[in-house]
Amino acid sequence: MSWQLARQLLPTLRKEEEDLTSSAFGIAEAYSLYTEGALRGMVDGLLVDMRVIHVADQSFFEKWTAQTKFECLQMNAMDSIVLGPEDLVKKAQSLLSSGEFERRREAVELVLCAWILRGYTEGGFSGRPQLNTEALGNTLKVLEWDELAWPKYLRVHLIRSFAQAHSMLGYYYSQLGTTAPDKSSSQNNFLLASQSYKRAAHVYHQDDEEHSWFLHCALSNGAHSGRMTYEAALTILQEIRVSFPKMLRIWANTALSKGERDAVLSKHIAMESRLVEKIGKGVISKDGILSIKDLNACAPHRLHHILVSLIAIRPLGVHIYLLLP
Numbered sequence: 001m002s003w004q005l006a007r008q009l010l011p012t013l014r015k016e017e018e019d020l021t022s023s024a025f026g027i028a029e030a031y032s033l034y035t036e037g038a039l040r041g042m043v044d045g046l047l048v049d050m051r052v053i054h055v056a057d058q059s060f061f062e063k064w065t066a067q068t069k070f071e072c073l074q075m076n077a078m079d080s081i082v083l084g085p086e087d088l089v090k091k092a093q094s095l096l097s098s099g100e101f102e103r104r105r106e107a108v109e110l111v112l113c114a115w116i117l118r119g120y121t122e123g124g125f126s127g128r129p130q131l132n133t134e135a136l137g138n139t140l141k142v143l144e145w146d147e148l149a150w151p152k153y154l155r156v157h158l159i160r161s162f163a164q165a166h167s168m169l170g171y172y173y174s175q176l177g178t179t180a181p182d183k184s185s186s187q188n189n190f191l192l193a194s195q196s197y198k199r200a201a202h203v204y205h206q207d208d209e210e211h212s213w214f215l216h217c218a219l220s221n222g223a224h225s226g227r228m229t230y231e232a233a234l235t236i237l238q239e240i241r242v243s244f245p246k247m248l249r250i251w252a253n254t255a256l257s258k259g260e261r262d263a264v265l266s267k268h269i270a271m272e273s274r275l276v277e278k279i280g281k282g283v284i285s286k287d288g289i290l291s292i293k294d295l296n297a298c299a300p301h302r303l304h305h306i307l308v309s310l311i312a313i314r315p316l317g318v319h320i321y322l323l324l325p
Helices: 002-015 023-034 039-048 060-074 085-097 101-125 130-145 147-179 183-203 209-225 230-248 261-280
Strands: 306-308 320-322
Touching: 002 023, 023 039, 039 060, 039 101, 060 101, 085 101, 085 130, 101 130, 147 183, 147 209, 183 209, 209 230, 209 261, 230 261
Parallel strands: none
Antiparallel strands: 306 320
């Protein structure tokens, strides 16, 4: 698993100053929090990196339910766990008025943790992502009342959601590019898709697999836009070449790796050398336009799977690949 590889790599990374921002630190910390046993730790872990959630055996839900009940009993929060967000806020306001809020804050936070974890797990496994959306929405209603709780729960999560939002925009524009009624509109949408995927890639650490993969998506859509120069393409290809071997140290065995990830990225690395050689020989210029032919692809997305980042089900490590016609 990626978190196991990350933990093994940490001693080496700490000696390499340039790698102090590696994604290994995040996934290792997430796993450590997630496996500490407490409900709060599990939630903190998934908010650091949602990909850490995994189900070791069939008894996961039974153990999770028992753990939630145990902690709620310990914190005297059983009456609060069944409340909706509006009623929980009313109760918190009552505690604040009576001067009891600080003493009972942990109980309120425990309820929020239970909501978040239930939304991520049940929403994903049941195939009903709306459960996750509902759980996070209810949590936000409470957090909006107590703004001080925002950095504690969602700061890191919002950063990752920012990247996923850009990737979803990329997919959206790519779809528009495929179905556009005219060439100009199609090219413009593919260019917007490329820009969105590139923004998403740069939110992630250089050795995160989604950094490399979203760069691939940026390159592919750029080629289909007919508006990406060879110079711009080479910038992306260089980033892929540098990040690819670093990514493999941590993310060698993932859902994405079981698809075409490594083959596609390897082709891009070879493509960089080919373009540099052609520019050096004067066959093409840096200002020339990258084409679909340069990608060795005969049609948009026929040979390349586009990663669809559905935030609601990502915590379960579920990746959806859509092969467009």
